[in-house]
Amino acid sequence: MVNRIWVGTALILLGLVDLLAGWSIDQNGGNSGVLAATSVLALAAGALLVAWSGGEVAVRATGGLLFVAGVAVVVTHHEVWWWLPSGWVTPVTFAALAVALVGLAVLLLAYGFSLAGLSGALGLFALTCLGFTRLPYIGSTNVSALHAWATALGAMALASATATVATRRSTVRWRATTAVAGVVGAAVTLYAGSDSYEVYASDGHHAAVILGTTVGMVACLAFAVIIGRRRSVHVPLPGGPSGHGGLPVPDIPEPASPTPDPVSEPESLSPRRESVTPAVTPGQGTGTATAATDTRADQPAAAQASAATPPAAAATTQVRDRLQTASLAVGLVIGLTTILKELVAAALAIVR
Structure with a gap:
């Protein structure tokens, strides 16, 4: 952030110095149109860099101001010709048009459309x-x-x-x-x-x-x-199923599934049922408890890291x-x- 501010400020100062130098050259009979156009681009770039460190609102506002300023130069210099030196008309017009297009793109596309x-x-x-x-x-x-x-x-x-x-x-x-x-x-x-x-x-x-x-x-x-x-897109209400447009549906009892008679069950299925259920030994239970304890011990650090992120994201979403x-x-x-x-x-x- 500090680097952007310093670089942007340096570009703004450089643009102002170039404008003053170009104006002095033009008053003395020289041609400083290219220098003036370069200074306009430097001023726009510096303003965007400084604004980028201030967040979305500053960036979009700067883009809008650059667009308005560029269009104002393009529209008015033909009629209000006295404030723009004659040697600056063509290069500054192209520079102002480029600044206006960049400002429009920043205003509409910065941080998402x-x-x-x-x-x-x-x-x-x-x-x-x-x-x-x-x-x-x-x-x-x-x-x-x-x-x-x-x-x-x-x-x-x-x-x-x-x-x-x-x-x-x-x-x-x-x-x-x-x-x-x-x-x-x-x-x-x-x-x-x-x-x-x-x-x-x-x-x-x-x-x-x-x-x-x-x-x-x-x-x-x-x-x-x-x-x-x-x-039409149906947005589900809290607590309602999405398949019914979010409206609560009364509970309908489902028919009970038939359960097999334990007396008529073949004896050949009994060993299979017993083999599906694994036996838990004391050693395995201790290992499972130890693993669970180790997992719980690692949870506070991850919970703190995840708890620190939502407030910043929520603040950004609220500003947007x-x-x-x-x-x-x-x-x-x-x-x-x-x-x-x-x-x-x-x-x-x-x-x-």
């Missing part, structure tokens, strides 16, 4: 896209493209959140809710994409809107179809469950907000 984590990440990305639309000096075409992506991500967050609950509960009601959420999300995504599509905009704007709308619709319909076709629950709540809230926002906008457009 889950639908709850996906719903929360999609919800935060939708909120980020809505926040990008409020940036100053950003063009209208970028605003409309971000609006389409925000709606698509919000619909996907809602569909994945309901799919998570349907997978855990595995009831017909939640599967139907997931299907409805997927269909409504796909319809709202299509409406937002058609509303954001500007005919006289650039080809990049058209590609961004079409891509976001297509991804959102396909993902929402996929959640609706996959979860809707799942079969809380993180997934929070992520699920974020996906549900932001997804519902995004869908309702588009429905209200559509209703106002029809009234006007």
Whole structure:
């Protein structure tokens, strides 16, 4: 842990020094784009190393922040060009795109993938896209493209959140809710994409809107179809047999098995029965007792080793469950907000 912190801190300091040096070189008329891109990658690597020593929450949060920062650089440097030197545009854009992809992979795949984590990440990305639309000096075409992506991500967050609950509960009601959420999300995504599509905009704007709308619709319909076709899984209740769906079954007396008459039993079977039962000698009994005593003597050490592990595993599981629950709540809230926002906008457009 200490090595990761020190190495990560050193990379962060090295990235900051390289950025300052590159800025000084650019102000003096030199070309420091490669140095700036290298410093961006060093900063991202150092942040991930430092966060990795803080546990799952820190790692996932750092991955999300890196994704947002990378996307922000890629989206804004074309419009808000004054804060990024002209010689840094191409190398820093590629570096920021790489940082965004790595951050997304860390956010979704670190410590295992889950639908709850996906719903929360999609919800935060939708909120980020809505926040990008409020940036100053950003063009209208970028605003409309971000609006389409925000709606698509919000619909996907809602569909994945309901799919998570349907997978855990595995009831017909939640599967139907997931299907409805997927269909409504796909319809709202299509409406937002058609509303954001500007005919006289650039080809990049058209590609961004079409891509976001297509991804959102396909993902929402996929959640609706996959979860809707799942079969119900009966979870056994405590104390009930699994073959009856966990419900207690009354005790039914079984017919008594016929016992052979000892008088009519052939005498030839008696020696075999006696040969099956071994005779226990005093020496063997002492050896068995000694072996049992030795086994019991070894049990406390193993019991202490096994008793020390469950608390740590239980604490890790508890933290992970809380993180997934929070992520699920974020996906549900932001997804519902995004869908309702588009429905209200559509209703106002029809009234006007």
